[in-house]
Amino acid sequence: MTALPSKPVRSRRGAAAVLLGLPPALLALLSLPYLLSTYDLGIVVQMMIFSLFAMSLDLLVGFTGMPSLGHAAYFGIAAYTAGLLALKLGWGVWFAMPAALIASALTAVLFGFLALRTRGSYFLMITLALSQVAWGIAFGWRSLTGGDDGMPNIPRPSLDAHWPLTDDRAFYYFVLAFVGLGTLLLVRIVASPFGYALRGIRESETRMRALGYDVWRYKFAAFVLAAVLAGLAGCLYVYYNRFVSPDYLQVVRSAEVLLMVILGGAGTLIGPAIGASLIVVLENLISAYTERWLMMIGVIYILVAMFAPRGIMGFIRERLRARARP
Amino acid sequence: MRLVQVLALIGSAVFGVLNGPAWSQEPIKIGVMFPLTGPISGQGIPERDAIKQAFDEEGDTVAGRKVELLYEDSEGRPDVGLTKTKALVERDKVDLLLSELVSSVGAAMAPYVTQQKIPWISTVALDSLTRGQKSKYIFRFVPSTYQYASVAARFTQKLGWKKVYFIGWNAPPGRESADVVKKFYGAGNVLDAQFPNVGTSDYSPYLTEMAAGKADGIFAAMWGADAPRLVSQYADYGLNKKMPLFGIASFTSEELLAHMPPQAVGVQSIYTYCGTLDTPENRKFVSGFQARDHALPGSYTYMGYMAAKMVIQALKDIGGKIEDRDAFIDALSKVHVKGPMGMTSFDSHHGMVADFYQLTVEKGPDGKLQNHCGERIAQVKDPYDLFP
Numbered sequence: 001m002t003a004l005p006s007k008p009v010r011s012r013r014g015a016a017a018v019l020l021g022l023p024p025a026l027l028a029l030l031s032l033p034y035l036l037s038t039y040d041l042g043i044v045v046q047m048m049i050f051s052l053f054a055m056s057l058d059l060l061v062g063f064t065g066m067p068s069l070g071h072a073a074y075f076g077i078a079a080y081t082a083g084l085l086a087l088k089l090g091w092g093v094w095f096a097m098p099a100a101l102i103a104s105a106l107t108a109v110l111f112g113f114l115a116l117r118t119r120g121s122y123f124l125m126i127t128l129a130l131s132q133v134a135w136g137i138a139f140g141w142r143s144l145t146g147g148d149d150g151m152p153n154i155p156r157p158s159l160d161a162h163w164p165l166t167d168d169r170a171f172y173y174f175v176l177a178f179v180g181l182g183t184l185l186l187v188r189i190v191a192s193p194f195g196y197a198l199r200g201i202r203e204s205e206t207r208m209r210a211l212g213y214d215v216w217r218y219k220f221a222a223f224v225l226a227a228v229l230a231g232l233a234g235c236l237y238v239y240y241n242r243f244v245s246p247d248y249l250q251v252v253r254s255a256e257v258l259l260m261v262i263l264g265g266a267g268t269l270i271g272p273a274i275g276a277s278l279i280v281v282l283e284n285l286i287s288a289y290t291e292r293w294l295m296m297i298g299v300i301y302i303l304v305a306m307f308a309p310r311g312i313m314g315f316i317r318e319r320l321r322a323r324a325r326p
Numbered sequence: 327m328r329l330v331q332v333l334a335l336i337g338s339a340v341f342g343v344l345n346g347p348a349w350s351q352e353p354i355k356i357g358v359m360f361p362l363t364g365p366i367s368g369q370g371i372p373e374r375d376a377i378k379q380a381f382d383e384e385g386d387t388v389a390g391r392k393v394e395l396l397y398e399d400s401e402g403r404p405d406v407g408l409t410k411t412k413a414l415v416e417r418d419k420v421d422l423l424l425s426e427l428v429s430s431v432g433a434a435m436a437p438y439v440t441q442q443k444i445p446w447i448s449t450v451a452l453d454s455l456t457r458g459q460k461s462k463y464i465f466r467f468v469p470s471t472y473q474y475a476s477v478a479a480r481f482t483q484k485l486g487w488k489k490v491y492f493i494g495w496n497a498p499p500g501r502e503s504a505d506v507v508k509k510f511y512g513a514g515n516v517l518d519a520q521f522p523n524v525g526t527s528d529y530s531p532y533l534t535e536m537a538a539g540k541a542d543g544i545f546a547a548m549w550g551a552d553a554p555r556l557v558s559q560y561a562d563y564g565l566n567k568k569m570p571l572f573g574i575a576s577f578t579s580e581e582l583l584a585h586m587p588p589q590a591v592g593v594q595s596i597y598t599y600c601g602t603l604d605t606p607e608n609r610k611f612v613s614g615f616q617a618r619d620h621a622l623p624g625s626y627t628y629m630g631y632m633a634a635k636m637v638i639q640a641l642k643d644i645g646g647k648i649e650d651r652d653a654f655i656d657a658l659s660k661v662h663v664k665g666p667m668g669m670t671s672f673d674s675h676h677g678m679v680a681d682f683y684q685l686t687v688e689k690g691p692d693g694k695l696q697n698h699c700g701e702r703i704a705q706v707k708d709p710y711d712l713f714p
Contacts, residue, residue, distance in 0.1 A: 039416035046409065140496070148497045149433045149452065150404060152459065237405070243434045245404045252403075284409060287399045288418075294363055 029176060033169040041172055042240075043284055047277040048179040049236045054260040054272035055186050056229035061258065062267030063190060064222045065202030069124045069254050070131030071230055073111070074104040076249025077134055078231030079238040080145065083154045093157030097235050104231030107134070108224045116219055131254055138246040150245025157239050165239070175236050182229050183273075189225065190269060198222055202267075263304055265311025274312055353392035354641065354648050357414030359425040361402035365550075366428055369581065370402070372619060373449065373630035377424055379614050380634035388638050389646030396420060400431050407431035408438060415442050421648040424633055426450050427468070427626065429498060439463055445655055447637055449629045451499065451575070456675040456708060462655060465676040467633040469598060469706070471499050472713040474575045475506035477682050477706055478545065478596050482572055487542035489515050493532055493556070494547030494574070496521040503547040503574050509712070517541050524548075529556055533563045547574040554585040561589030570594065578687050580624035583695045586687070590695055593687045599625040599667055600683040600699035602690075608666035632665045632680075636672075639663050669705070677708040 033041055053075055060066040081100035085091040091099070111130045118126050138145045145151065156171060158164040165171040189195050197218050200208045209215050238244050247253070256279070264275025279297065286293035308315035358377055360370035378395060386393050396418050400407035407426060414420045415438075423439065423446040426432055432450030439446040440461040448455060449468040456466055469477075482490070492507055494500030504519045517539055520532045536544060544565070546556055553573065560571055566589055573595035576582065580601045583590070601612065601622055611631060615623040623631070640658035641648065648654055662671045668681035684700035 037416065039412055042409070042412055042416075142498075142501065146433075147501075149430050149454075152433045153437050241405055241408055241434065242437060243404065243408070245430050245434065247403050247405065247430065283406070284413060287410070288396075288413065293399070 030173075033172050038168045041168055043280065045172055045175050045240055047280045048175055049233050049240065050257070050260065050276035050280055051273035052179045052182045052236075053230055053233035054257050054264065054276040055183065055269055056226045056233065057257050058261050058266060058269055058272040059186060059189065059198075059222055059226045059229070061261050062265075062269075062272070063195065063202060064198045064219060066219065066223070067120070067124050067258070068115075068127040068226075069251070069258060070111075070115075070127030070129075071226070071257055072249045072251070072253035073127075073131035073134040074108060074227035074230040075234035075237070075253070075257075076138065076244075076246075077107050077234070078104040079234035079244045079248050080138060082235045083151050083238050083244040084144070086154050086157075087151055093159070093239070096157075097232075100235050101228050101231045104227050104234070105224055108227030112220050112223045116216060116223065128251060128254070131249060131251065135246055135249045135251070138249060145246070148246060150243055150247070152243040154238060154242045154244065156242060171240070175240070178232060178236055182232050186229065186269060194218070194221070259301070261311075263301065263311055265308075265313030265315070265317075268311070268313040268317070271311050271313030278312075353394040354388065354646065355394050355396060355418060355420040356637070357398065357411070357418065357420035357423045357425060358395050359398040359400050359407065359410050359414065359423070361426075361428055361431075362397075362399040364402045366402040368550075369427060369626045370400075372581070372621070372623070372627045373427060375619055376615060376623065376627040376630040377634040379611075379618065380631050380638065383610075383614065384638055388641045389644075391641075391646040400426060400428065402428045402431065404428075404430045404434035408434045411435050411438060415444050420444070422637065422654070423447070424630075424637060433459070436461070436464060443651065445651060445658065447633050447658075449626070449633055453502065453713070456673075456677040457710075457714070460675055465636075465658060465672055467636060467670075467672075467678045468629050469575070469678055469680070469682075470708050471502040471575075472506055473677070473706060473708045474597060474682075475503040475547070476510070476709050476712065477703060478503075478572060478574050479507050479510035481596050481684060481701075481703070482543060482545075483510060487511075489517055489541045491536045491539070491541050491544040491569075492516055492519040492547070493529070493536075493544065494519075494521060495549075495552070496523045499575070500547045503545070506713070507545055522548075524550075524552065526552065527555065529559045530563070533559055533565060536569070537563050537565055541569060543570045543572055545572050545574055546577055549576055549582065551585070553577050553582050554587065554590075557590045557593060558587040561587065566592065572596075576625040578685050578697060579626070580622045580697065581626060582624070583687065583697070584621070586695055588689075588695070590687045591689055594685060596682055596684050596703070597625055598680050598682055599623075599628040600685055600697050602696055603667060603683070603699045605666060607664065611666045628666065632663070632670055635663050635665055636661055636670065668702070673707050675708065675710060679705055679707050682706045 032044060057071045060068050078100040081103040082096045085096040085099055115123060115126045115130060139147060156165045165174050197213055201215055201218055205215050260275040260279055261272040265271030282297055286296050358374055360374045361367050362370055381393055381395060396414060398410040398414055400410055423444055425448060427449045429450050429452045432448055432452045436455060436459040440463055443463055445463050447465045447467055451468045451470055453470045453472055455464050490511060492504050494503050500521055508516050548556060560566060571593045573593060576597055578593055578595040612623060615627060640654060640661045643657040644653045659672050662669055670680045673679050682703040685697040686700055687695055688698045690696035
């Protein structure tokens with residue numbers, strides 16, 4: 001891996017662009033429910049949820065250098081917890097959601113103890129195996145989880161008696177708020193000293209250890225944080241779809257989200273969000289016209305691998321940097 | 327892009343005003359979603375083609391109105407299937423859905439379809455569609471697990487079976503079939519019930535145990551690539567000379583027979599379609615299907631074809647006025663259609679009522695495996711009283 005600058009190239013111009021760009025972007029996001037049809041709004045909700053999911057994985061893959069192939073486990077465990085609590089015990093969103101996040105955090109603590117002993121492809125394998133355990137429980141424990149058929153009829157949450165989220169517009173704002181919160185948290189983490197320590201670990205674990213960092217503890221914290229944010233995405237997804245099935249924590253989903261991260265550009269945060277949005281749009285747009293949409297996505301992956309090996313965002317950044325240097 | 331859409335909208339509005347009531351000109355839109363990619367596409371694609379065939383036979387026009395089929399791919403994944411269903415309903419504004427065969431996708435679709443009040447004719451063999459998730463808008467044109475497993479259990483009891491083995495998928499259809507067999511035979515007479523996972527490649531641990539025991543027969547409740555694999559291993563262990571194998575549901579369906587080993591001769595099952603049945607309707611169905619697909623149709627294709635036929639007849643009964651959804655639902659729940667295998671209709675829960683045939687695998691004149699059509703069990707209903 002080529003050495004990246006230890007401090008990000010953050011020009012004053014860049015900061016100004018962000019400050020100027022933020023209000024219109026926010027306004028656009030807030031007005032979307034009044035511009036789009038309910039179906040298109042649903043697609044935007046999915047884009048946001050998967051963006052959060054992909055960004056949470058980016059914290060591991062892109063910033064800490066831990067390629068996980070079992071990230072759907074936390075997404076799915078939170079989804080199942082929220083779904084079960086709502087369906088069987090009638091818990092409201094303000095109790096079910098924190099409980100779901102705690103469940104995915106506890107799972108990550110357990111899995112972290114096992115998986116963090118390994119590195120690289122071994123880490124990939126063990127995260128894959130651990131997520132399969134979670135999938136096996138969801139699939140096999142039919143009396144609790146409904147097995148293969150999953151659990152339908154999970155109610156949409158309501159904020160309180162006067163604020164039911166059955167209306168698609170209200171639900172959009174609900175998702176927007178939580179995805180925004182999650183994104184803000186990720187941005188803060190990445191920009192903090194903790195975030196820089198993670199980048200250091202990605203580049204050279206031994207050097208970080210020599211500098212006196214407790215590398216394992218940093219990796220563990222990143223692992224659990226990423227799991228909690230994936231769990232948040234899982235909660236939102238279960239409220240959106242109003243059902244949960246073992247498909248939520250299948251390997252296919254773990255691989256899909258990893259591909260979103262790689263496609264968009266690992267270690268850029270915004271890149272995985274772009275990758276996730278692109279995949280959601282392609283899957284839903286192209287498949288109406290041809291059943292060969294998987295081929296189209298395959299072609300896009302090949303093109304990205306050939307011409308933009310650092311993903312879409314990596315490609316854009318390289319271009320910008322090349323322009324900045326005359 | 328936007329401009330084009332706006333122009334098109336204005337254009338169609340003007341056109342609509344000039345041409346009187348718009349609905350009489352608009353086509354009837356039907357959403358057809360099946361798994362077209364992924365492991366279950368082998369059943370999804372032929373079924374979609376069979377639906378297309380049924381509408382082609384009408385010249386894509388029913389009761390004077392054009393019919394437009396809109397296709398989507400569910401990938402056999404529930405969340406994808408739900409999103410695609412939303413696309414068909416909210417974006418494409420389909421009038422009804424003729425969709426899906428995967429049970430997890432069906433379970434996810436049911437609440438949404440009911441909430442949107444869209445008539446949905448499904449070929450998902452999910453018991454709950456006519457039980458817990460029952461709704462006015464959902465029709466199930468495929469036997470439920472309870473329905474087909476009860477027929478198999480009852481028929482073998484008539485053959486004089488007393489003690490049986492059971493081997494089935496570790497998934498809802500396998501587990502529920504076992505429940506049915508146990509209910510009919512009594513738990514003590516099911517000597518052993520085994521549930522290997524979907525996609526198991528080696529059945530020897532299960533088969534050696536059965537080879538050592540004494541039972542009147544073995545029930546098998548697995549499909550896809552697993553059924554041919556089980557049959558060849560069943561023959562390898564010499565069990566085919568010792569104990570008959572009775573497949574539940576589409577175990578010997580023509581789609582699966584193509585992949586069965588020659589030793590499958592003699593394996594029995596009981597289900598809704600028998601390819602060699604000689605009726606004019608079946609000849610038309612088989613030749614029409616072979617003309618477009620070159621393969622023999624089986625039970626999945628038959629049910630897709632017939633589900634479409636039921637919709638066509640109901641549309642004819644209401645003169646094509648699909649805008650009156652209640653009238654359409656009323657017509658569909660009363661419709662009786664004579665198809666390749668006999669009369670079919672819906673019961674009061676909107677479950678499928680159809681004739682079943684006892685099937686025995688035999689070697690055909692061309693040396694390929696085919697089903698011999700045995701006893702016909704007329705008008706089989708979902709046993710709601712036994713399995714509420």
